[in-house]
Amino acid sequence: MQTQELKVSHKELGESGDRYLNLFNLAPIGYMIISELGDIIEANLTVMKDLMVETKDIRDCNISDYIYGEDKMLFQLYNKALLKTHRPQDWEMRMERSDGTTYWGHLKANLVSISGRSTCCLTISDISEKKNTSTDLD
DSSP, rough: OEEEEEEEEHHHHHHHHHHHHHHTTTTTSSEEEEETTEEEEEOHHHHHHTOOOOHHHHOOOOOGBBBBBGGHHHHHHHHHHHHHHHOEEEEEEEEEEEEEEEEEEEEEEOOOOOOOOEOOOOOOOOOOOHHHHHHHOO
């Protein structure tokens, strides 16, 4: 009886892992897990599509590699505030794709502990269309 229960438990665990991977990778917004220093630990398929990069190219990179030059300091300010206050941060800045083109991103960051390490869970939504529309109205 124990063998059968272990098989069922193993199957359910696999199905749960598959659901998690689909939730993470197929989310309609970009999702990253980065270190306190900005090193990319994980990134979902949406953010990789938005940045025009492959999985093998984004791991072990720093998020600053994908931030438009003039906005890198802005990221540093929000990251510093996150680390100091431990409060979620929310801001807009330009992201830079691997081909050099840019888009406007709305970022939300939260500090969490994963395996005893402080890490940042970061969402990035492409708001370029919204920004362009508001610019056109001005």
